[in-house]
Amino acid sequence: MPLHPDIARVLADLPAPPPGPPNPEAMRAGEEAAVPPVSARLPLHSVEDLTARTAAGEVPVRVYTPVEADAYGVLVYFHGGAFFLGSLETHDHVARALAKETGLKVVSVGYRLAPEHAFPAGLEDCYAAVRWAAENGETLGWDGTTLAIAGDSSGGTFVAAVAAMAHDEGFDRITHQILFYPSLDLDFDVDRYASLRENAVGYGLETAGLKPFNAFYLDGGADPADPRVSPIKRADLTGLPPALIVTAECDPLRDEGELYGRRLKEAGVDATVSRYPGANHGFVQNFSWIPAYHRVFEETAAFLGRES
Incomplete structure (x- = not known):
């Protein structure tokens, strides 16, 4: 199936990126400038900025309460952005949609970014925020049942890594993991996966851009073999x-x-892989206004609500 026509039209109108390596400051400013005002965002019962005091230090979090209730399941969300972009603001609409469709209280994590903060700072913030949510369940109104983690792109990388860290440390409270188009192999040899060649050019994220976009993370000590x-x-x-x-x-x-989904299944993990036709990398953040792709939030809710 070709790229969805609405996505293709948007991509065709995007200006060419400036020459040279990515500029974190300029790119972050551009992202923040595109964030809509609060008055234009999906309304929820409450949205509150807090500071999670954790073993990794003080981590900014934004807590989204979908409706008034006595207690909630909790979903901890890690935004994407190639480890150097993204923020609580740029992905605010994703967190709001997750809260509305799942009915869970969403805790979005403002983890430290590369290159200012070398690996594993961001990962440690994400893991510590999950532990904080579990340890502060009474404050959050957590009902003690669902404690899910979710993330898009590099946030999906953190989801997989956090799930493994929790398992290794005997922290067994995480009930679900949701990975939206995750980056799971930072060895960018184009012969490793057919999609690196098949979707190399013309779909927004390009294969040639993977190394320069992730260089800030890798140059800070993140070893692709780890x-x-x-x-x-x-x-x-x-x-x-x-x-x-x-x-x-x-x-x-x-x-x-x-x-990764197949390997999880082979290891006995209950894993569902769901491919969205005509979608490109980043569609949850950028194109969930298209009805066929907004369905991803409904699918997430169904996954979280099914019997295990």
């Missing part, structure tokens, strides 16, 4: 939480996400 960096390299996937892995047909990273 399973905390490339979770697909983890040898033993047994015992991990049930997983929903969402991939995009027109994404260079599609095949590594789908391979």
Whole structure:
């Protein structure tokens, strides 16, 4: 299936990127400038900025309460952005949609970014925020049942790594993991996955851009051979939480996400892989206004609500 026509029209109108390596400051400013005002965002019962005091230090979090209730399941969300972009603001609409469709209280994590903060700072913030949510369940109104983690792109990398870290440390409270078009293998050899060649050019994220976009993270000591960096390299996937892995047909990273799903299944993990036809990398953040892709939030809710 070709790229969805609405996505194709948007991509055709995008200006060419400036020459040279990515400029974090300029790109962050551009992202923040595109964030709509609060008055134009999906309304929820409440949205509150807090500071999670954790073993990793003070981590900014934004807590989304969908409706008034006595107690809630909790979903901890890690935004994407190639480890150097994204923020609580740029992905605010994703967190709001997750809260509305799942009915869970969503805790979005403002983790530290590369290159200012070297690996594993961001990962440690994400893991610590999950532990904080569990330890502060009374404050959050957590009902003690669902404690899910979700993330898009590099946030999906953190989801897989956090799930593994929790398993290794005997922290068994995570009930679900949701990975939206995750980056699971930071070895960008174009022969490793067919999708790196098939979707190399013309779909927004391009294969040639993977190395420069992730250079800030890798140059800060993130080794692609480390399973905390490339979770697909983890040898033993047994015992991990049930997983929903969402991939995009027109994404260079599609095949590594789908391979990870197969490996989870082979390890006995309840894993669902869901490919969205005509979608590109980033569609949850950028194109969920298209009805066919807004369905990803409904699918997430169904996954979280089904019997295990």
